[in-house]
Amino acid sequence: MTLLCVPITVHDFAQAIDDATLAKRAGADLVEFRIDEVFSGSGDALEERLALDLCANSPLPCIITCRSAAEGGGYDGPEMDRVSLYERLGTASGAGEVPPRYLDFELASYVASENIRQKINLAVDHPAQLRDLRTSLILSMHDFKGRPTDLTRRLLVAREQEAPRVIKVAYLARSLRDNLELLDLVTESDRPMIALGMGEFGLLSRVLAFKFGAFLTFAALRPAQTTAPGQPTLAEMLDLYRVRSITARTRVFGVVGMPVGHSMSPLVHNAGFARAGFDGVYLPLPIAEGFESLKATLGELIDHPRLDFSGCSVTIPHKENLVRLARESGWALDELSQTTGAANTVTVERDAQGRAARVRVSNTDIPAAVGVLEECLGALAGLEIAIVGAGGVARGIALGCARAGAHVTVYNRTRERAEALARDLTPHAGAGSVRAEGLEMLKASRARALVNATPAGMASGPAAQESALPEHGLASKEVLVFDTVYNPIRTPTLARAEALGYATADGVGMFVRQAAMQFEGWTGASAPIAEFDRLVRARLAPKASGGG
Ligand code: NAP
Numbered sequence: 001m002t003l004l005c006v007p008i009t010v011h012d013f014a015q016a017i018d019d020a021t022l023a024k025r026a027g028a029d030l031v032e033f034r035i036d037e038v039f040s041g042s043g044d045a046l047e048e049r050l051a052l053d054l055c056a057n058s059p060l061p062c063i064i065t066c067r068s069a070a071e072g073g074g075y076d077g078p079e080m081d082r083v084s085l086y087e088r089l090g091t092a093s094g095a096g097e098v099p100p101r102y103l104d105f106e107l108a109s110y111v112a113s114e115n116i117r118q119k120i121n122l123a124v125d126h127p128a129q130l131r132d133l134r135t136s137l138i139l140s141m142h143d144f145k146g147r148p149t150d151l152t153r154r155l156l157v158a159r160e161q162e163a164p165r166v167i168k169v170a171y172l173a174r175s176l177r178d179n180l181e182l183l184d185l186v187t188e189s190d191r192p193m194i195a196l197g198m199g200e201f202g203l204l205s206r207v208l209a210f211k212f213g214a215f216l217t218f219a220a221l222r223p224a225q226t227t228a229p230g231q232p233t234l235a236e237m238l239d240l241y242r243v244r245s246i247t248a249r250t251r252v253f254g255v256v257g258m259p260v261g262h263s264m265s266p267l268v269h270n271a272g273f274a275r276a277g278f279d280g281v282y283l284p285l286p287i288a289e290g291f292e293s294l295k296a297t298l299g300e301l302i303d304h305p306r307l308d309f310s311g312c313s314v315t316i317p318h319k320e321n322l323v324r325l326a327r328e329s330g331w332a333l334d335e336l337s338q339t340t341g342a343a344n345t346v347t348v349e350r351d352a353q354g355r356a357a358r359v360r361v362s363n364t365d366i367p368a369a370v371g372v373l374e375e376c377l378g379a380l381a382g383l384e385i386a387i388v389g390a391g392g393v394a395r396g397i398a399l400g401c402a403r404a405g406a407h408v409t410v411y412n413r414t415r416e417r418a419e420a421l422a423r424d425l426t427p428h429a430g431a432g433s434v435r436a437e438g439l440e441m442l443k444a445s446r447a448r449a450l451v452n453a454t455p456a457g458m459a460s461g462p463a464a465q466e467s468a469l470p471e472h473g474l475a476s477k478e479v480l481v482f483d484t485v486y487n488p489i490r491t492p493t494l495a496r497a498e499a500l501g502y503a504t505a506d507g508v509g510m511f512v513r514q515a516a517m518q519f520e521g522w523t524g525a526s527a528p529i530a531e532f533d534r535l536v537r538a539r540l541a542p543k544a545s546g547g548g
Pocket residue numbers: 365388389390391392393394412413414417453454455456458463466484485486507508510511512514
């Protein structure tokens with residue numbers, strides 16, 4: 001069973017024990033006391049006492065780590081003082097003394113001298129220790145810059161050592177593919193292993209440690225208390241990714257894009273899996289911009305023999321790349337994706353042996369947007385619809401509305417782009433039509449609905465304060481204003497629409513619908529759409545200010 005370990009940077013005894021108590025209450029199995037900020041190696045007996053007291057009073061089994069500066073820690077004192085402390089802790093047998101369950105020591109330091117090895121070996125599996133409380137050695141290696149070029153050699157050296165019970169590798173993951181190597185190391189290792197990717201690309205290895213049977217994975221007690229870049233919190237591990245229910249058979253899903261750190265998709269899909277009793281986990285899957293990155297990474301995820309990668313949502317900047325990849329790879333591509341050149345969903349069907357038998361690529365953005373409009377307006381046939389913007393989202397919504405029989409006018413500040421869109425879609429417009437106008441013509445529109453498909457109003461974007469709706473609205477009196485932007489929920493466009501007495505539909509509805517269709521395609525279960533909606537609205541709701 002993979003353990004969940006909370007690292008605690010020790011500043012003083014009371015704070016460290018309080019945090020360890022909180023970690024236990026919150027569901028951790030183990031704590032790591034990082035004592036390198038308080039142990040100076042100056043010979044101060046109080047520092048040794050602090051370490052002994054932590055071991056004796058920890059409410060959970062503990063790892064003691066005095067991380068060297070060379071491997072990203074705070075200890076830069078004499079090496080032999082650190083080694084002597086470890087020896088003292090491991091052999092602790094005085095009244096009230098308890099040795100730590102684990103000591104973490106770096107491979108590079110361990111192999112540096114025979115003398116060091118002897119002392120560290122003395123500290124572990126010491127005969128004076130009670131059998132089931134013996135200290136074990138975690139032999140570790142870290143690289144904060146990237147994958148060490150000599151990783152294989154280092155691992156060989158580590159595996160030649162008899163004393164370590166656990167081998168730990170942590171390096172800065174440069175791409176998702178580094179995680180696959182780390183997880184393979186866990187599978188191939190003949191002894192318990194910790195293999196973690198650091199940084200924004202490393203989360204996969206941290207969460208899927210449970211799927212691949214790693215010895216442990218780390219999770220911070222609080223967001224600001226991570227001891228390595230990219231470390232998730234304990235609450236995320238337990239409540240969002242539900243790591244306790246992950247097994248070797250758990251299917252893996254995620255959201256591909258860049259950036260994806262703030263995506264709402266993990267929130268809704270993981271909650272949906274839990275609700276449906278579906279054995280899956282859904283993760284952010286950052287893939288750097290560019291077709292080649294998507295091709296290489298998605299290919300490896302799909303082909304990995306033990307990952308059970310079963311599908312993903314795809315967002316900016318890969319929606320168009322996905323269609324190209326599907327064409328090149330001979331994957332099944334739905335008609336909407338073919339016509340618009342953009343897709344947002346991958347579904348991997350696996351055979352009884354777990355091999356990828358069929359990959360399907362589809363577009364759920366379009367039916368989601370049309371669904372929002374139909375819910376508000378009924379059938380769209382014969383209605384005039386104005387769409388602001390001529391990017392990928394506008395293209396999809398224009399096609400979907402025209403197919404439903406609506407007459408669409410696309411208004412864009414770069415008129416040529418709107419014209420190109422209309423030209424491309426006209427042969428595919430079904431019973432409806434698509435035409436183009438410059439943005440300045442919008443105020444004269446007599447449309448029944450206006451759709452904002454630009455980033456106007458998007459929080460933290462360059463147009464955060466802008467409204468896609470002209471100051472005095474449209475020429476028509478009865479208008480539904482639908483904003484595809486959903487963060488914030490109440491955008492400047494929707495605020496203006498309300499002030500003008502127009503009906504409104506916010507972007508959460510579209511987001512939730514496209515996610516629900518993905519969910520149903522992957523799981524075969526009906527999506528808890530009301531719960532998706534509630535979760536997204538709760539996450540996006542403006543936080544009450546601290547005031548006072
Ligand atoms: P895109 O391809 O970059 O296209 C953006 C379009 O907006 C372009 O036509 C651009 O005009 C126009 N534009 C940009 N800034 C503008 C401004 N300040 N004023 C007027 N027009 C402006 O983007 P996209 O992929 O189509 O996405 C558009 C929006 O859809 C995103 O911002 C996102 O919030 C939203 N979205 C929502 C969902 C959902 O589930 N609710 C899903 C996906 C996307 P030019 O051609 O002149 O540059």
